[in-house]
Amino acid sequence: EAGVTQFPSHSVIEKGQTVTLRCDPISGHDNLYWYRRVMGKEIKFLLHFVKESKQDESGMPNNRFLAERTGGTYSTLKVQPAELEDSGVYFCASSQGDPFWYEQYFGPGTRLTVT
Amino acid sequence: GNSVTQMEGPVTLSEEAFLTINCTYTATGYPSLFWYVQYPGEGLQLLLKATKADDKGSNKGFEATYRKETTSFHLEKGSVQVSDSAVYFCALDNFNKFYFGSGTKLNVKP
Numbered sequence: 001e002a003g004v005t006q007f008p009s010h011s012v013i014e015k016g017q018t019v020t021l022r023c024d025p026i027s028g029h030d031n032l033y034w035y036r037r038v039m040g041k042e043i044k045f046l047l048h049f050v051k052e053s054k055q056d057e058s059g060m061p062n063n064r065f066l067a068e069r070t071g072g073t074y075s076t077l078k079v080q081p082a083e084l085e086d087s088g089v090y091f092c093a094s095s096q097g098d099p100f101w102y103e104q105y106f107g108p109g110t111r112l113t114v115t
Numbered sequence: 116g117n118s119v120t121q122m123e124g125p126v127t128l129s130e131e132a133f134l135t136i137n138c139t140y141t142a143t144g145y146p147s148l149f150w151y152v153q154y155p156g157e158g159l160q161l162l163l164k165a166t167k168a169d170d171k172g173s174n175k176g177f178e179a180t181y182r183k184e185t186t187s188f189h190l191e192k193g194s195v196q197v198s199d200s201a202v203y204f205c206a207l208d209n210f211n212k213f214y215f216g217s218g219t220k221l222n223v224k225p
Binding site: 003091107108 | 151158208
């Protein structure tokens, strides 16, 4: 069974440009999460989808970030326009349900560099 | 609020040495606690977890005990191997929302 996949693995863009990150969760996982790690600091929660609905988007830093999960399968995270402080590693994770009972499986991450 | 603090790295040990990585937390309610490991070029993998006070999580020789009185979840291993070299993240889950520490890089030398 394939794990969580993310694309691209690395993206380098200039300040002001747009970037779209993609996450493909494990098939059948209704829960999908986005996280990011900036400057080697803690990994921070961005948002949580249950199927196609945003369950919790309290971690989204500002309105330059837009996440979608059309059809409840893969998800995209768009940053528009990108700023220098957006550089970091963006992780996606998926699970069958509540982390109390079900493991979250993480993708390898997308390293975003904004110059 | 909710937060996790773990010791800064890198931690460098010789093979077969004893490992401790400290982790303390603040949380509202009754969180579950986790240790994740990230090997080079890979995503985070669940290493172990504990869901209530005094629970001990264990896996691959690693152990951590949920200590509510000291709000800690320290990771230990009696004898590390070179293959344990990775970044270790302590985390808590409160109401289906994860809070991670900043990660501790472990280097194990032969």
